[in-house]
Amino acid sequence: MSSMRAAMRGWRRARKADMLPSLSDDEIEERYFLRGRMEILHVLNELIHYREPVTVYFNGGHDFFQTTLLEARADTVVFDLSGDPEANRRLPVSTSCVFVSHLNGIRVQFSGSQPGRISWGGSDAFHVPLPERVMRVQRRESYRILLPVAKPLMLKLFAADGSLPGEWPAHDLSVGGVGFTAIGLPALEVGQEIGRMQLALPWQILIDCAAQVRHVTQTSERQDGSRYRVGLSFTDLAPATGVAIQRFITKIEHQRRGLDGGGFS
Numbered sequence: 001m002s003s004m005r006a007a008m009r010g011w012r013r014a015r016k017a018d019m020l021p022s023l024s025d026d027e028i029e030e031r032y033f034l035r036g037r038m039e040i041l042h043v044l045n046e047l048i049h050y051r052e053p054v055t056v057y058f059n060g061g062h063d064f065f066q067t068t069l070l071e072a073r074a075d076t077v078v079f080d081l082s083g084d085p086e087a088n089r090r091l092p093v094s095t096s097c098v099f100v101s102h103l104n105g106i107r108v109q110f111s112g113s114q115p116g117r118i119s120w121g122g123s124d125a126f127h128v129p130l131p132e133r134v135m136r137v138q139r140r141e142s143y144r145i146l147l148p149v150a151k152p153l154m155l156k157l158f159a160a161d162g163s164l165p166g167e168w169p170a171h172d173l174s175v176g177g178v179g180f181t182a183i184g185l186p187a188l189e190v191g192q193e194i195g196r197m198q199l200a201l202p203w204q205i206l207i208d209c210a211a212q213v214r215h216v217t218q219t220s221e222r223q224d225g226s227r228y229r230v231g232l233s234f235t236d237l238a239p240a241t242g243v244a245i246q247r248f249i250t251k252i253e254h255q256r257r258g259l260d261g262g263g264f265s
Contacts, residue, residue, distance in 0.1 A: 032175075032242065034134045037074070043108060043134055044072035047101055054079065057236035058097040058115070061210030062160075062195050063090055064235075070125055077112065078120050078127045091115050091126065098236040107176065110134045111239065135239045137175050144174040145249050155180045158196040168230075170199055175245050177214065177233040178207070183225040188213050194232065203251075205244045210235045 034040050047054065048069045056079070057064040065082035072078075079099075081088050091097065097112045112128030119125070147153055152169030155178060159165050165187075168180040178199060194211040201207065211232040220227045 058094040061236040
């Protein structure tokens with residue numbers, strides 16, 4: 001019986017390893033990014049058809065508002081104004097912005113440049129050039145890995161004035177977000193917007209973006225204080241950084257499976 005249990009444990013480990021990502025750079029591009037104009041227009045017009053809410057982040061992620069796409073054509077994406085006149089004034093001053101939405105459970109994200117005003121259907125609207133690519137990340141494809149404990153990677157959260165109120169050891173990472181561990185209840189609430197966070201990964205990868213608090217969960221109680229796990233979702237992650245995170249995850253999994261002998265550098 002003991003040999004049977006050992007065999008079953010080995011089979012489960014092998015099955016788990018089979019499900020871990022093993023993607024080349026080309027496969028990452030193919031899986032997560034649309035580049036063809038017709039494919040991009042199809043996704044954007046699906047967002048329009050179903051009137052999916054779209055969040056526009058600008059000013060380095062410090063400002064955002066919710067909108068809907070109005071039209072996507074060969075060279076332009078048109079979207080509705082904000083209900084906030086101040087946001088409508090500030091967006092055209094920005095040189096770039098990031099659009100984030102969800103379609104059938106899949107996160108859709110793309111960047112826009114030089115947002116400007118336009119007259120559309122007799123009303124004012126905004127427009128940006130049609131993006132060259134659109135990133136799609138399905139929840140089940142957002143592989144989450146545990147990060148090193150012995151030499152933790154430190155996550156920094158910045159206040160609105162740019163000061164650094166806290167730095168915590170990162171616990172896990174996916175393309176969609178990061179988790180960290182805190183001793184004592186952190187001064188964070190579910191749904192809270194974080195204007196800026198930073199996490200430096202090995203191989204010169206820097207995650208520097210806005211985030212949102214998704215959960216604050218107590219995990220244990222100890223004499224030196226209760227442990228909490230905090231989960232953040234990235235809200236204005238640059239597409240190139242998303243690709244870099246996926247490559248990092250793939251490399252770490254290869255190392256843990258003995259497929260890559262290289263260590264952190």
